[in-house]
Structure formats: C-alpha cells, structure tokens
Amino acid sequence: MDIGWWGVVIAVLGGAIRIGTPFLFVSLGECLTEKSGRINLGLEGTLVMGAMTGYAVSLHSGSPWLGVVCAGLAGMVLGALHSWLCSFQRVNDIAVGIAMMLFGTGLAFFLGKPYIQPSAPRLPSIDLGAWSDIPQLKAALQINALFLIGIIVAIALGWMLKNTAWGLKVRVVGESSDAARALGLPVDRIRIMSTAQGGFLAGIGGSYLSLYYPFNWSEGLSSGQGLMAVALVIFARWQPMACLWVSLLWGGAAALGPSLQSVGITGGYYIFNAIPYIMTLAVMIITCSPRRTLVGVPHELTVTR
Amino acid sequence: MTDRVPPDLQAQGITKRFGPLVALKDVNFRLRSGQFHALLGENGAGKSTLVKCIMGYYHPDEGQILLDQQHVTIRSPRDAQAFGIGMVYQQFTLISNMTVLENLVISRAKLNPIINWQQEEAHLIQFMEKMPFKVSLSARVSSLAAGEKQKVEILKQLALQNRILILDEPTSVLTPQEADEMLGHLRAMTLAQQLSVLIITHKLREVAAFADEVTVLRKGQFVGSGKVSELKVSQMAEMMVGSEITAKPKQRTPRSTSVPKLVLQDIRIKDDLGVEVVRGVHLTIHEGEIVGVAGVSGNGQRELVEVLGGQRPATAGTIRVQDHLYQPTRKKIVRHKMVCLPEEPLQNTCVGHMTVAENLAFRNFDSAPHAMGGWLISRPALRRSAYGLIERYNIKPPYPDTPIRSLSGGNVQRAVLARELSADVEILIVANPCFGLDFLAMEEIRQQIVAVRNRGTAVLLVSEDLDEILELADRTVVMFNGQLVYETTSPAADLAVIGRHMTGHMA
Numbered sequence: 016m017d018i019g020w021w022g023v024v025i026a027v028l029g030g031a032i033r034i035g036t037p038f039l040f041v042s043l044g045e046c047l048t049e050k051s052g053r054i055n056l057g058l059e060g061t062l063v064m065g066a067m068t069g070y071a072v073s074l075h076s077g078s079p080w081l082g083v084v085c086a087g088l089a090g091m092v093l094g095a096l097h098s099w100l101c102s103f104q105r106v107n108d109i110a111v112g113i114a115m116m117l118f119g120t121g122l123a124f125f126l127g128k129p130y131i132q133p134s135a136p137r138l139p140s141i142d143l144g145a146w147s148d149i150p151q152l153k154a155a156l157q158i159n160a161l162f163l164i165g166i167i168v169a170i171a172l173g174w175m176l177k178n179t180a181w182g183l184k185v186r187v188v189g190e191s192s193d194a195a196r197a198l199g200l201p202v203d204r205i206r207i208m209s210t211a212q213g214g215f216l217a218g219i220g221g222s223y224l225s226l227y228y229p230f231n232w233s234e235g236l237s238s239g240q241g242l243m244a245v246a247l248v249i250f251a252r253w254q255p256m257a258c259l260w261v262s263l264l265w266g267g268a269a270a271l272g273p274s275l276q277s278v279g280i281t282g283g284y285y286i287f288n289a290i291p292y293i294m295t296l297a298v299m300i301i302t303c304s305p306r307r308t309l310v311g312v313p314h315e316l317t318v319t320r
Numbered sequence: 321m322t323d324r325v326p327p328d329l330q331a332q333g334i335t336k337r338f339g340p341l342v343a344l345k346d347v348n349f350r351l352r353s354g355q356f357h358a359l360l361g362e363n364g365a366g367k368s369t370l371v372k373c374i375m376g377y378y379h380p381d382e383g384q385i386l387l388d389q390q391h392v393t394i395r396s397p398r399d400a401q402a403f404g405i406g407m408v409y410q411q412f413t414l415i416s417n418m419t420v421l422e423n424l425v426i427s428r429a430k431l432n433p434i435i436n437w438q439q440e441e442a443h444l445i446q447f448m449e450k451m452p453f454k455v456s457l458s459a460r461v462s463s464l465a466a467g468e469k470q471k472v473e474i475l476k477q478l479a480l481q482n483r484i485l486i487l488d489e490p491t492s493v494l495t496p497q498e499a500d501e502m503l504g505h506l507r508a509m510t511l512a513q514q515l516s517v518l519i520i521t522h523k524l525r526e527v528a529a530f531a532d533e534v535t536v537l538r539k540g541q542f543v544g545s546g547k548v549s550e551l552k553v554s555q556m557a558e559m560m561v562g563s564e565i566t567a568k569p570k571q572r573t574p575r576s577t578s579v580p581k582l583v584l585q586d587i588r589i590k591d592d593l594g595v596e597v598v599r600g601v602h603l604t605i606h607e608g609e610i611v612g613v614a615g616v617s618g619n620g621q622r623e624l625v626e627v628l629g630g631q632r633p634a635t636a637g638t639i640r641v642q643d644h645l646y647q648p649t650r651k652k653i654v655r656h657k658m659v660c661l662p663e664e665p666l667q668n669t670c671v672g673h674m675t676v677a678e679n680l681a682f683r684n685f686d687s688a689p690h691a692m693g694g695w696l697i698s699r700p701a702l703r704r705s706a707y708g709l710i711e712r713y714n715i716k717p718p719y720p721d722t723p724i725r726s727l728s729g730g731n732v733q734r735a736v737l738a739r740e741l742s743a744d745v746e747i748l749i750v751a752n753p754c755f756g757l758d759f760l761a762m763e764e765i766r767q768q769i770v771a772v773r774n775r776g777t778a779v780l781l782v783s784e785d786l787d788e789i790l791e792l793a794d795r796t797v798v799m800f801n802g803q804l805v806y807e808t809t810s811p812a813a814d815l816a817v818i819g820r821h822m823t824g825h826m827a
Contacts, residue, residue, distance in 0.1 A: 180431035187426055190415045197413045198427060199398045314417065 029155025030270020038262035039165040040220030041244040044213035051209035052189035052315030056112025059241030060119015065221025067127035070232040074135035086222030087215040094214020102203040138227040173255040189313035246295040252311040326483035326516040334383035354513040358527040361537040406482030416462035452505040467498035570770040579607040581778035587637035599802035610779040612793030620802040629660030657746035665736040672725030677706035713738035730761030751782040
C-alpha cells in the first residue's frame with residue numbers, strides 16, 4: 016500500500032520517539048541538576064561514557080538491561096565527581112563541566128577501543144504496531160521500554176519537585192544558597208546528590224544510544240546531544256514534563272532528514288540533519304539575551320546571574 | 321501558638337573580635353519578657369554583630385547569653401529557633417520563585433517526606449486567623465510588595481512558634497504607612513505578652529513612637545539604655561553619634577534663573593522580563609535645582625536611572641539636554657557634562673579589582689595628561705591625579721594602588737564622587753547615594769550634592785529614603801507604577817500625602 020507523504024509524517028513521529036528518548040533522559044538529568052543551581056556541561060561526556068559502559072556490560076554479561084543499569088551508575092560517578100569538584104571555593108561549574116566533558120569522552124574512547132567491532136545483545140523493543148499492516152506504521156510503533164520509563168521518570172520528577180521534602184530542598188538550594196543556609200540545609204550535599212542523580216539519568220540516555228538506536232559503539236555516537244540538553248532545558252523552562260515534549264520535538268527534527276530520504280527526497284539531506292543544531296542555536300539566541308531574565312530560571316545558575 | 325510568655329533574654333559582657341578588630345566590647349543587654357526594645361546605633365556600631373551573637377551566627381569570645389536567668393549555649397540559628405528566638409533579616413530570605421505557602425512550609429525544621437499541601441494550607445489558614453495581618457498563601461513571593469514580604473517574614477517566624485523576634489532594620493524598604501502598620505501590629509502583640517521584640521534601627525521617630533526601651537551602641541560599646549518615655553529624641557541621637565549632632569542645615573543659594581537643563585519626554589522602559597516598568601515619564605529639571613524622586617523601590621526608578629546613565633536603552637521617548645537630543649555616548653557625556661551616580665557604586669560604576677587610581681581615571685584616562693596621543697597611558701600621571709583627588713575628597717586609605725573593592729562603602733562613594741564631581745558638572749543623576757553609610761559620611765555626601773546644586777548644576781535625586789529627599793530636594797515628585805503621580809515643592813511637602821501617593825492610594 017502506498018501512503019505517500021503520510022509516510023514522512025509517520026516516520027517523523029516514530030523518529031521523534033526513537034531519537035528523542037536519549038534527549039529525554041539527558042534533559043531530565045540536566046533539569047534536576049540545574050534545579051539545584053548547577054549546570055553540568057559534562058553530561059556530554061557522561062552520555063558517551065554511559066554508551067560505552069552499557070555496550071561493554073551488555074556484551075560481557077549478555078544482559079542489555081544490566082548494561083543500562085551500569086551505564087547509569089557510571090554516569091552517577093561522573094556526576095558526583097563534577098559536583099564534588101564544584102563544591103570547592105571559587106570553582107566554576109562551567110569550566111569543570113567542559114573538563115568533565117573531555118574527560119568523559121576521552122575515558123570512554125580509551126576504555127571502549129575493544130568494543131568497536133563486536134556486537135552486543137540489543138535492548139528489546141515493544142511492538143505496539145502489531146494490529147496494523149502498514150509497514151511504516153509498524154516500524155514507527157516499535158517502542159523501546161526506556162521511552163516509557165522516561166515518561167514515568169518525567170512525571171515522577173515533576174511530582175517530586177513539587178510535593179516532597181527532597182524536591183522542595185533541591186529547589187530552595189537552586190533558588191538561593193543564602194536562604195538555604197539560613198534554613199540549615201546542607202547546600203553542597205544536596206547539589207552533589209542532585210548532580211549525581213542527573214548523571215545517572217544521562218548515563219541511561221547513553222546506553223540507549225549504544226544498545227538500541229543507533230545500536231553500535233563508536234566515537235561519533237553522541238554528536239553533541241549532551242550539550243544540546245542544556246538548551247532543551249532552557250526551552251522547557253526547567254519543567255520535567257516540558258522536557259518530554261521538547262525532547263520529542265528535537266527527536267522529530269532530527270528524524271526529518273532520514274524520513275524525507277526514505278520517500279526519495281535526498282536534496283538538502285545534510286541541511287535537514289542540521290535542523291536540531293539550528294534549533295538549539297535559535298533557542299540560545301532567543302532566550303539568552305543579556306537584557307532579559309528568563310522566567311522560571313533557578314536563581315543560582317551561573318550563566319544567568 | 322502556645323500561651324507561654326516569651327522568655328527573658330540577657331546578654332552579659334559580650335566581647336567579639338574579628339582578628340585585630342574589636343567589634344563588640346563588654347556589651348550588656350536585656351530584653352524583658354513582652355518588651356518592645358530598640359537597639360540603636362550607627363552603621364558599624366556593632367548592632368548586627370550583637371544580634372548575630374545572640375542568634376548563634378557568631379560565637380562571642382567572652383560573655384554569656386541567659387534565657388530566664390539560665391545560661392544557654394547557642395551554636396547556630398537552628399539552636400536559637402529551638403529556644404524560640406527568630407530573626408527577620410534586612411535582606412529578605414524568602415525564595416521569590418516560590419509561593420508564600422511553600423516558603424512557610426520549607427522554613428520548618430522537620431518536613432514530612434511527602435508534603436500534603438491541602439493539610440499544610442488548612443493548618444496555616446487556621447494559624448493566620450489568629451494573626452493581626454494576612455497574606456495570600458497562593459501568591460508567588462516575587463509578586464508581593466516589600467511590605468507584604470516583610471509580613472511573610474514575620475509570619476514565618478511566628479509560625480515557628482518563636483516568642484522573641486529580632487528585626488534588622490525592618491522598615492528600611494517600607495513606606496511610612498507600611499512601617500507604622502507593621503510596627504503597630506508588633507506593638508500590640510508585645511502588649512498582649514505574646515511576643516518580645518527587638519528591632520535594630522537608626523530611625524528615631526519609630527523608636528519614639530513604638531519602643532518601650534532603648535539600648536544604644538557606639539563603636540562596639542554600650543553607651544546607654546533607658547525607657548523611651550524618659551528620654552528625649554535629641555538625647556538618643558546624641559548617645560548614638562557621640563556629640564551634639566552636627567547636621568547643620570545646608571547652605572542653599574536661592575535660584576535666580578529657571579533655565580531648563582534636562583528634559584525627559586514620555587520615557588518608556590521595559591525591564592529584564594520585557595514588562596513596561598516606566599510608562600511615560602515627563603520631567604524637566606532646571607539649572608540649580610534638586611528634583612527628588614520618591615517612591616517605593618521597584619516602581620521603575622532603577623530602570624529610569626539606568627537609562628539616564630546609559631546602562632539600558634529606553635523603548636520610547638526623548639532625553640533633551642539643553643535643547644540637544646541626548647544619547648549616552650562617551651562623547652556626549654563629555655560634551656554635556658552629564659554624570660550619573662547609580663546606587664551601589666561598587667557594582668555599578670567601579671571595577672572592583674582595579675585600583676583606586678584606575679577607577680578614578682575612568683572618565684579621562686584617554687586624554688592629556690593621562691595619555692599621550694589618546695592611546696599610550698602614563699601610570700605616573702594617573703597616580704599623580706589620584707593623589708590629588710584622594711586628598712581633596714578625603715578618601716581612606718590614601719593609597720592609589722589598592723583595589724577599590726577593599727575600600728569601605730563610604731570611601732567607595734567618596735571616590736566615585738571625586739571622579740564625577742571634580743570636573744565641571746552640568747547635570748547630575750544620583751540614586752540612593754547614602755545607602756549603608758554612617759552618619760558622618762552621609763552628611764558629607766549630602767553637603768557635596770547641595771554644593772553642586774549651588775554651583776548651578778541640575779540634580780535628579782532618586783532615593784528610597786524620604787527624609788533624604790525632604791532634606792535635599794527643591795521639588796519632590798513621587799514615582800508609582802512607572803509614572804510620576806505627584807509633585808510638590810518641598811517646603812510644603814506633607815509626609816502623609818507623599819506616602820499615600822507612594823503606595824498608589826491617591827488622596
């Protein structure tokens with residue numbers, strides 16, 4: 016059956032989920048970190064490290080899910096290291112973040128050399144399109160369980176930030192470290208824990224890359240997704256649920272090029288592939304004017320102070 | 321709230337040193353149960369240090385704190401709260417991105433892991449019914465006026481069941497009406513024996529109207545205390561400053577001309593959030609005239625000063641200087657001799673880590689004798705000029721090579737005045753020039769402003785301190801919600817009418 020242009024739409028929607036899932040995890044991680052008043056640019060490195068760890072563990076143990084968990088733990092270690100370094104006097108979180116980004120990617124390439132060739136077991140997907148007999152729709156509805164877990168994490172994170180003592184403390188620390196100290200809250204400890212948890216989520220995002228889509232381990236795997244997450248979080252106004260929609264938007268944008276290619280439009284392929292980066296640039300230009308303060312921004316963030 | 325009476329608080333022989341500096345020396349102080357006590361003193365007299373010792377921020381080197389005659393050790397503000405002592409700081413410690421409800425809940429020592437907002441809200445509504453004033457629990461703190469925020473701070477302390485309330489300069493950001501209302505409520509609660517209150521202040525009017533007893537500190541030492549009913553205001557002032565107050569009325573030369581110097585037409589300005597905060601300001605300032613702009617902070621004054629000083633573009637309107645259209649370029653600033661002294665000069669017009677000499681030369685470092693050919697700067701010449709200004713304006717310490725951020729607030733202000741006023745000035749824009757200065761520095765800077773006026777300069781004085789405006793201005797305008805809503809010539813100025821306009825309650 017020929018579905019013509021609908022094929023593009025379906026492919027973009029399917030791609031939004033498939034490509035958007037790692038964005039979702041990284042941006043949720045960054046969102047939690049930034050809510051506590053720190054920016055972790057090192058998530059790019061965390062993502063790559065998570066991808067490598069996940070792939071390696073999956074290969075050796077035969078269990079991709081164990082790979083996902085270990086990727087999260089690796090991310091957690093990197094996150095904790097970042098925020099531990101930042102908790103010293105006069106240490107700038109942006110500078111540490113860049114260092115951690117280089118450290119994470121470098122370490123992953125170094126440790127990951129042996130894993131470029133072999134093929135690890137892949138994460139299974141859930142076939143939600145079995146009822147349909149349109150092959151494009153079937154392909155688009157092959158959903159990975161991590162996406163569903165990501166939705167649950169987004170909802171849970173939003174709820175926790177609003178309704179739990181822990182969430183309230185994270186927000187206080189992110190809004191005003193002075194007020195937090197006056198309340199007797201351990202500012203550094205809360206930030207270290209938030210950044211470590213954020214790193215955990217970003218590590219899982221990395222394992223999705225190597226264990227599901229694009230499903231390999233190579234050096235160009237993350238292509239800047241960890242950095243783009245910073246822009247995503249700004250665009251999402253630091254709201255976890257908005258992170259979900261924004262991730263899907265970015266995923267859809269990234270899927271546009273391949274989708275058009277699949278119906279035979281190959282002109283401008285590279286331009287279409289650049290759309291997520293162009294969108295990121297546009298968001299940063301629109302939102303980061305020196306004359307304007309963002310609504311909803313945690314006041315302790317160094318880029319906005 | 322329980323029905324215990326507030327405890328009797330005593331500080332005996334408190335001494336606190338910071339390195340070689342003795343901030344407090346053998347200070348005694350007593351706050352009786354249910355008393356409204358004022359702690360008077362100039363900036364740097366040790367008032368804040370004393371209350372911080374009581375609150376457990378600092379640990380006194382000598383002396384002890386007694387509650388109901390029992391010796392207690394207070395190691396942290398948390399300890400103080402356990403003893404029922406709470407403090408409202410000058411800088412609000414509320415979290416502006418959160419609601420009042422969230423702020424009140426977060427301040428509790430113990431939080432349930434999962435917060436039941438409905439239950440918390442019901443509980444606080446019940447609590448607030450017993451309070452003399454109310455605040456909407458669902459309001460976001462950033463949307464509240466300063467007076468409302470102050471109320472939230474006080475409610476926060478009372479909700480924690482604190483029976484001794486310490487307030488640091490509680491009325492500095494309030495209008496006279498808001499201040500009287502707030503102090504009146506606290507007064508009523510002390511009379512009902514629900515609360516003891518200690519306020520730190522230098523406003524004698526408020527002390528005379530509301531306090532039972534006063535303790536005066538000067539240079540870290542106890543100089544006296546007594547019942548307010550038995551003291552005259554002039555006696556309290558004398559204890560505070562140390563001698564007869566030398567606030568001579570400033571010598572004003574009467575104006576002969578009425579040449580307009582600075583004309584603002586329909587100025588409109590947007591703030592950082594894109595909200596229009598200055599909404600059509602029209603104002604003319606004449607030669608030899610001080611125009612005071614009164615108003616509660618946050619009504620557009622800051623943005624107006626930023627536009628006049630070239631730190632922010634206006635969205636509409638024109639600025640004319642002596643009939644020329646004005647843009648704040650370096651060239652035009654020099655040509656029209658228009659200078660701006662914004663508030664917090666260290667942040668706004670100085671570079672903190674650069675030296676005093678460099679900061680003093682910001683206006684003329686690129687012209688002779690400081691620079692050859694406009695580009696090669698001569699450090700010896702900079703230092704020579706700096707020595708001259710340091711001597712003339714009495715800047716301390718007198719070293720041109722120290723980073724300016726190591727100077728005290730008064731000396732930074734002197735240095736900025738030296739830079740801006742030593743050359744000819746046609747128009748002077750000045751915002752809150754005496755914020756945080758001690759009495760002598762304050763007097764000196766006010767004298768300078770009047771002296772500049774007497775030389776024929778047009779002065780725009782934006783201040784949150786109404787007394788300062790009434791003292792200095794020839795003409796007073798009130799700014800409310802981005803517009804000038806009231807104008808009066810100062811001798812006829814009525815405090816109550818100005819206050820009503822400041823809060824938007826037109827007479």
